[in-house]
Amino acid sequence: MSAIIDSPRQPQQRASKGRVNWEKWGWIYMRASGVLLIILIFGHLFVNLVQGDGIKAIDFAFVAGKYASPFWQVWDVVMLWLAMIHGSNGMRTIVNDYASNPLVRRILLGALFVAAVVLIVLGTLVVFTFDPCSTLIPADQALSFCPAP
Amino acid sequence: MPNEAVSTLATARSSSKRPAGTLYRGNTGMWSWVLHRITGVAIYFFLLVHVLDTAMIRVSPGAYDAVMSTYKNPLMGLGETALVIAIMFHAFNGLRIILIDFWSKGAKYQRLMFWIVIALWVIGTAGFAPIHLHNVFTEPH
Ligand code: HEM
């Protein structure tokens, strides 16, 4: 049960010349993205849950109103990328801590990676291809300000 | 507070057989880590679902309004309250971690900062929960 861990002041083995130290950049990323996410997520929660009628006011028209402005489009996409990568990288640390079987570990890390790529691509496309007056929308669901087809 | 953090390493000054806590083991350092980990995982799984439910705006207004209506029922309302409370802990404690790492006096004040995190967390919850629960449990006007 007893494992020998390095002294906290043990100098880290230098990465061989010209190699990028990904662990270090991941560590820095967790902190930099964390600071930005506080502003982005608290702003998101304030506008969507606290202002006005909060959760009861959220529907298709509410989102159409927000995404009419590039400000909220960029806000959401930056939040999406930062949070997905921060969360996935944090989950990677946790998988590395607990998954002792190498095969299980590789499967879990692969799943985290695939989920992150799929959701980042999907979320980005959703925001930038969103059209509240799309002709694909059934007429009885169309918003009142959309031109009649 | 007894045993004010003077050092981040274990110091066996007390006569107790139990080793004193360190920045990481036992006491506030460990519990803040456990909570940070649990809240991080919870927010991660929420985000996976949340990107998918938001994607319904690309399907049709009816599809989006249908998923959003599930977010408006009382049980989900309690879940959203818990989610926001979890995010507040993760965010404030995240700032504490960042200060421990980058501020020269961070490790010295980590225990004090933990209690500041708890205080901000309680204040934030007291500010948010009544507003959200009111929205969830009453009809909009
Ligand atoms: C219960 C609490 C929440 C509610 C009711 C909510 C509601 C919404 C709504 C209505 C949208 C559509 C666009 C907009 O309003 O900006 C949205 C998008 C988004 N939300 Fe939330 N949100 C919540 C919590 C969160 C949290 C905690 C995060 C971050 C971890 C988050 C991240 C996002 C992202 C990244 C998008 C954009 C999705 C995309 O790109 O397709 N939300 N949210």
Ligand code: HEM
């Ligand atoms: C609100 C702003 C946030 C701040 C300030 C923040 C800060 C941090 C910090 C400083 C760490 C420690 C990284 C390390 O030890 O190297 C961390 C870990 C983590 N974060 Fe966040 N974070 C935030 C939002 C989020 C969100 C939105 C998610 C989920 C999508 C998330 C999921 C995680 C996970 C899973 C970990 C790993 C926990 C562990 O290793 O025990 N965080 N966060």
